Amino acid sequence: xxxxxxxxxxxxxxxxIAQQAGSLTLAWFNAGVAVDLKADxxxxxxxxxxxxxxxxDRIEAAYPEHGVLGEEFGEKVxxxxxxxxxxxxxxxxSFISGVPLYSVLxxxxxxxxxxxxxxxxxxxxxxxxxxxxxxxxxxxxxARVSEVSELSQARLLTTGTKHFAKFGKQAGxxxxxxxxxxxxxxxxxxxxxxxxxxxAEIVLDPAMAIWDTAALLPCLTEAGGTLTDWxxxxxHAAPEAVATNGRLFPAVMDCLAG
Numbered sequence: 001x002x003x004x005x006x007x008x009x010x011x012x013x014x015x016x017i018a019q020q021a022g023s024l025t026l027a028w029f030n031a032g033v034a035v036d037l038k039a040d041x042x043x044x045x046x047x048x049x050x051x052x053x054x055x056x057d058r059i060e061a062a063y064p065e066h067g068v069l070g071e072e073f074g075e076k077v078x079x080x081x082x083x084x085x086x087x088x089x090x091x092x093x094s095f096i097s098g099v100p101l102y103s104v105l106x107x108x109x110x111x112x113x114x115x116x117x118x119x120x121x122x123x124x125x126x127x128x129x130x131x132x133x134x135x136x137x138x139x140x141x142x143a144r145v146s147e148v149s150e151l152s153q154a155r156l157l158t159t160g161t162k163h164f165a166k167f168g169k170q171a172g173x174x175x176x177x178x179x180x181x182x183x184x185x186x187x188x189x190x191x192x193x194x195x196x197x198x199x200a201e202i203v204l205d206p207a208m209a210i211w212d213t214a215a216l217l218p219c220l221t222e223a224g225g226t227l228t229d230w231x232x233x234x235x236h237a238a239p240e241a242v243a244t245n246g247r248l249f250p251a252v253m254d255c256l257a258g
Contacts, residue, residue, distance in 0.1 A: 001081050003110035007131040010108055014118045015129050017058045018106040021051040021088060022122030029123055030098045043092050048072055051088035051104060059084050071211045081111040085214035085236075091188035100124055101190040107214030107236070114236050117215035119193045128193045130222035138197045145225040145245035146198040151255070154201040154248055156180040157194065159187035167206040167240070169230065172256040176204065179255055192216045195243045196223040202252055203243040206230075210237050230256055 004010065028047040035043045052072045059068055067078025070086035084106065089095050091102035100123030108116040108131075116131040128143060130136035136143040148154055156177060158164075164173040177183055180202065186194060189212070194200040196219045205212075213227070217236045220227040225246045229238035232253045244252050 001111075003082075003113075003115050003132070007116055007134060011116045011118075011129060011131040011134065013058075013062060014106045014108060014116055015120075015127060017055050018104045018118040018120040018129075019122075019127060020058070021054050021106075022104045022120045024051050024054055025089060025095070025102075025104070026122050029095060029100075033096065035096050043096055044072065045089075045092065045096060047095065048089045048092060052086055055084075055086050055088060055104075055106065069211065071209070083109045085109055085211050087189075087211040087215070090212060091190065094188065101187065103189040103193070105189055105211065105215040107211075107216075107218070109214060109236075114214055114217040117218035119189050119196075119215060119219055121190060121193065126193070128196055128219050130196075130218040132218060132222070134222065136196055136219050136223035138193075143197045143219075143223045145195060145220075145223050145247075146201055147247065148201050148245060149247040151176075151179040151248060151251050152181055154180045155199075156183040156202045156204065157186050157191035157200050158183065158204050159191065160185065163206045164204075169206045169240075169256075171258065172230070173204060173206075175258065176202070176252060176255040179251075188212075189216060192220060192227070192243050195225055195245060196220050198223075198245075201245045201248055203241070205241040208239060208241045213238070213241050216241070216243070 067083035087105040095102040106118040119128040
């Protein structure tokens with residue numbers, strides 16, 4: 001079964017449920033929410049769980065035959081090739097720290113390929129969304145990557161620097177860092193939203209999960225950019241990610257390869 005020719009209804013639904021889930025999270029944002037630690041020692045809160053439950057409930061009601069994979073509640077296998085991939089709060093560290101750069105991520109995969117994605121930033125009131133062939137939009141207007149074509153003028157974003165050494169990627173990161181104009185720690189999905197909307201050019205992440213990446217791929221590619229692994233393969237399933245504005249993709253790959 002192939003994906004529907006008209007993805008607009010699915011994209012509209014994805015935007016709606018992402019914004020609803022985001023509204024739920026705001027009730028706990030900057031409110032002294034209790035924090036639990038998962039088995040991998042990453043933080044989780046009632047906001048994460050409540051947002052994912054809302055997303056799952058809406059999907060189950062509207063598309064009961066679809067699969068769902070979420071960070072907090074695992075996978076429900078579907079009866080068709082469609083699978084929703086959810087991160088109810090991407091950037092939980094930001095969320096519990098009172099930093100408004102966290103997001104709700106909703107991605108739709110069809111037959112193993114991402115066909116739609118939403119990055120909703122509740123505390124900023126921004127939504128970036130895209131579907132295959134429909135372009136990328138940012139709060140209703142068309143989103144495009146920047147036209148920067150030289151690394152010497154590029155803005156490089158990272159979630160944090162400790163993991164580069166941990167995952168054996170320090171050398172590539174330092175080469176690219178030295179070649180770029182500026183670097184900033186505008187992290188998690190917010191960084192990718194900045195590239196998709198032309199406000200930065202490159203994001204490097206040495207450690208990612210599929211729910212971190214899935215929704216980002218349609219947004220970046222429909223805006224004219226790229227989202228790949230560190231070897232340049234277009235994918236939403238790698239344990240790492242590199243985003244570019246497209247024009248800088250060859251130069252970024254050269255830097256990372258050494």
